Amino acid sequence: MAIPESIEAWFEGRGWRIRRHQAEMLDADDAGQSALLTADTGAGKTLAGFLPTLAAFTPERLDGAAPDDGLHTLYVSPLKALATDVRRNLLVPIEEMELPIRVESRTGDTPSQRKARQRAKPPHVLLTTPESLSLLLSYPESFVMFAGLKRIVIDEIHAFATGKRGDLLALALARLEAIAPDMRRIGLSATVSDPEQYREWLAPWGDIDAVSQVIGEPGAEPVIEILLPEGERIPWGGHAAAWAVPQLYEEIRRNRTTLIFTNTRFLAEYIFQLLWDVNEDVLPIGIHHGSLSVEARRKVEGAMARGELRALVATASLDLGVDWGDIDCVVQMGAPKGSSRLLQRVGRANHRLDQPSRAILVPGNRFEFLEAQAAKDAVEEGVRDGEDFRPGSLDVLAQHVMGCACAAPFRETDLLREIRSCHPYAWVDETLFDRVVNFVADGGYALRAYDRFKRITREPDGEGGFVWRLTHPEQAARHRLNAGIIIDGExxxxxxxxxxxxxxxxxxxxxxxxxxxxxxxxxxxxxxxxxxxxxxxxxxSKKSVMIPSYGGARMPLTTHLADRVREMLVDRPGWSRFPDDVREWLEVQDWRSHLPEPDELLVESFPHAKREYSVFYTFEGWNANQSLGMLITRRMEDRGLSPLGFVANDYSLAVWGLKPIEDPASILSPDILAHEFVDWVQESHLLRRAFREAAVIGGLVERQQPGKRKTGKQVTFSTDLIYDVLKKYEPNHVLIEAAWAEARTRMTDIGRLAGVLDRAAEQTVHVQLERVSPLAVPVMVVIGRETLPAGSADDELLLEAETLGGVAMRPDDPVRG
Known part of the structure; x- marks a missing residue:
């Protein structure tokens, strides 16, 4: 079907052309196909995703008829800010083409009165998040509201498809498919690493042929540079990169608008304050992160959209899809942690396909310089990375089952078939689903004696079968008050x-x-x-000392980037492009000790401050290294080596005690995962913490009651009490199983931990030294400060780093065995 003339005229009136991938998205929709569009940032992905919707409301296609009432297109994004930004940008073509389309957004910030009106009289286009969509589907009106749904557009699909929010969205897609079987699914992303996996996730029953792949026109190559200290060395340790603030301020002065990304909310506040301290021109600089109030975020977003800010310091709350075309430069403070994440953030500058985006990477230390260089190389080579898909979480499945019961009674076999049509839960069999449903019904075997856990009940359906329905209508209100996937600290x-x-x-x-x-x-x-x-x-106040830190999950170093850093360490000819101090750091390490090959595990042992230290260079990320530290110190204790502590970063793990580790390979034998790992997780806080999250998501413990919210201590007390009961009387409970899955993947990163043990079994290189090595300094300077938020002790840390660095770089030969 031809592109409507009114759309072509609108593009021409703006001096634009309809790009090939935009036309192909329209063609796919006309052919009744779902589609995954992968295109560079600034390629008009969001407009391409909405183009079939705009076309359906043009005079040419309406042919004189009035448009149907009801919901036509659903747009799902990972961020509230993105939904708000898309609504603002979508209204422009709608108003200029005078299309009869009503557009509204629905997120956690939407007033309750508007939410109720939307259920009764939905707009043609609704912009929402996975959590809000799931709640919508828990209402009886959902069957009417979504019956005429033609399309669902999932923006930045890579941002949640592989996690629990993706599980929730996949289950919502399965329910929408049952309500509106002719609905088309559209996925959009600039940074998908494996399109086939995402097509399989997007399609019902994993039917990859039902989802066309559309590849966007290539855009201008981004321009990425790494900022280096003027006349100084790159610091040995620290992650805040506070050294760069004076240079960063000069960059802000040169640009119209600079967007500065940090990896944590603490660092956003910290860097913002440092910039204000040097802001002698009183330039308008803003801050944006997820813990700020709705009003504060909206104020900053509006000021950015109007071009009123010279700089904005932000976290991941703004690194997806927000279209501000007047940003001259993006700055990444600290390590980017992945090439896809870096590319996503770089694309916020000059948000246009034909103009190169400009970005500056600011490493906090020397390892972060290598990581920044590795990410820069990957982006320039067009290589993407991302997280692996994993089986859907059972706590999310339990929440979905309860939501379905809130909407209407269900037959177990029908709901199982629906659930198995989505990729994350295709593996669920009748026995497991029966366990999940029975957990939702009464809490499970060990808890069924308590009335407060009875949420749904099984009754005859009058046709010789059975249905599950709510035990009481108030259960629906309790579910909607507490449903959600994002579990922050209280x-x-x-x-x-x-x-x-x-x-x-x-x-x-x-x-x-x-x-x-x-x-x-x-x-x-x-x-x-x-x-x-x-x-x-x-x-x-006129003074301030502290900055709040938040206990959210650490941004993981991707396996792909870690592999690149390992390769850079032994690419000696490639060191010529590094700054003098980084090159000297590696050269002295190479001479004094060893640089590990990609398939080696290097362990260095040396005395320091009357203690015996061993540093394991894993490059497997903080979670895996933290887990390894726990396991190694347990084995050291068993072997009488008197461990005193450990500290980890993304690249290495330092362990210390009263006696030296003579044979690290034996400590890292593979059976550590079969025995010590299980014992450690069960005894540690990790499984309790994972259970706490699973209990809240699965609906076993409520955070919110009408007019009152439980404190974190109250939630912890409740979940710990239940955990102890289940561990004793029902250790195979659905939520214990969900907690174990969480502890293995996100909290301990057992897959990458297994990779360390594999390398250790193949080739462990143990070097014994008389003193700290150059490569060990970045992790050694964190000792004693690992509980402090980044940036809070920068001056003292850097002073100690220089002292340790001076010891490490002394030229005399230190090898002792």
């Missing part, structure tokens, strides 16, 4: 006495505050006036 609202909210800080941070204490938040210096059960009342 939060307290920070507000002024007049009621103005600034955002939220974690309960563990607020618990340490007292009236009169000062801290930095939302870019403002604040003094605590009083503390209530769920609020921190503040007023402005």
């Amino acid at each position: 939060m307290l609202t920070v507000r002024f006495r007049n009621g103005r909210s600034l955002g939220k800080v974690e309960e563990r941070f607020a618990a340490a505050l007292r009236p009169g204490d000062t801290f930095q938040f939302a870019g403002i210096s604040l003094e605590v006036e009083s503390l209530k059960e769920s609020e921190v009342i503040v007023r402005g």
Whole structure:
């Protein structure tokens, strides 16, 4: 079918042309096909995803008829900010072409009255998130609301398809397929590493042929540079890259708008404050992260859209899809952690296909320089990376089952067939699903005696079969109040006495505050006036000492980037492109000790400060190294080596004790995963923490009650009590199984831990030294400060790093065995 003339005229009127991939998306929709579009940032992906919707409402295709009422297109994004930005940009072509399309957004920030109206009278296009969509599907009205749905557009599909939010969305897609079987599915991304896997995830029953692959026109190559200190050396340790702030400020002065990304909310606040300290021109600089209030985020987003800010410091809350075309430069503070993530963030600059995006990487230390160089090389080579797909989580499945029961009674066999049509849960059999349903029904064998866990009940359907329905209508309200996948630490609202909210800080941070204490938040210096059960009342202050830190998951170093860094270490001719201090660092390491080949595990042992240290160079990320540290110290204890502690970063693990490790290969024997790992996880806080999250997601423990929210301590007490009961009486409980899966993957990264043990079994290189080596300095300087938030002790840390570095770089030969 031809492209409607009104759309062609609109493109021409703006001096644009319809790109090949945009036309192909329209062709796929006209042919009744779903599609996955992979295209560079600035290629008009979102417009391509909506083009079939716009075409359906043009005068040419309506042919004089009025458009149907009801929901036509559903748009799902990983971020609230992205949904807001897309609505703003989508309204432009709709208004300029005078198309009869109503567009609304629905997120956790949407007022309840508007949400109720949307269920009764939905717009033609609804912009939402996976969590809000799942809640919509829990209402009886959903069967009518979605019956006429023609298309669902999933933007930035890579951002959640491989995690629990992707599990929730996949289950929602299966339900939508049952309600509107003719619905087409559209996936959009600039950074998909394996398109076939995503097509399989996107399609019902994993039918990859049902999803066309559309590849976007290539755009201009990004321009990426790595910032180096002026006249100084790259620091040995630290991640804040605070050394770069004066140079960064000069960059801001040169540009119209600079977008500065950090990897954590703490660093966003910290770097923002440092920039204000040097902001002698009083340039308008903003801050944006997920813990700020809705009003604060919207204010900053609006100012950026109007071009009123010279710089914005942000976290991942803005690194997906937000279209601000006037950004001159993107800055990444600290290591990028992956080539796809870097490419995504780089694309925020000059958000146009034909103009190169410009980015600056600011490494916090020497290992981060290597990581930045590896990411830069990967982007320039067009190589993407990403997380692997894994089986769907059982706690998410339990939440979905409860949501389906809230919408209508269900037959177990029908719902199982529906659930198995989505890729993450194709593996679920009747026995496992029966266990999940029975958990939702009464909490499981060990808990069924308690009425509060009875949520659904099995009754005859009048046709010789059975259906599951709610035990009481109030169960639906309780479910909707508590449903969700994102489990942050318990939060307290920070507000002024007049009621103005600034955002939220974690309960563990607020618990340490007292009236009169000062801290930095939302870019403002604040003094605590009083503390209530769920609020921190503040007023402005002229000084601030602390910055809130948040306990969210660490951004993992991708396997692909880790492999590149390992290869760079032994590519001696390639060192010529490195700064002098980095090249010297590697050369002295090569001479004094050893640089590991990609298939080797290097372990260095040396005395320091009357202790015996061993550093394991794994390059497998913080989670795997942290887990390895726990396991190694257990074995050291069993062998009488008197371990005293360990510390990990993404690249290495340092362990110390009173006696040296003589044979690291034997300590890393593969059976460590079969015995010590299981014992350690069961005894540690990890399984309890994973169970706590699974219990909340699965609906066993409620965080929210009408008019009241439980504190983190209350939730922890409840989940720990239940965990102890289940561990004793029902160790194979569905949520224990879900907790184990979480502990193995996200919390301990057991897959990468197994990779370390494989390399250790093949080739462990153990070097015994008289003192610390150059390669060990970055992890050694963290000892004693691993519990402090990044940046809080920078000056002291850097001073110690230089001292250790001087010892490590002394030219005399240190090898002792």
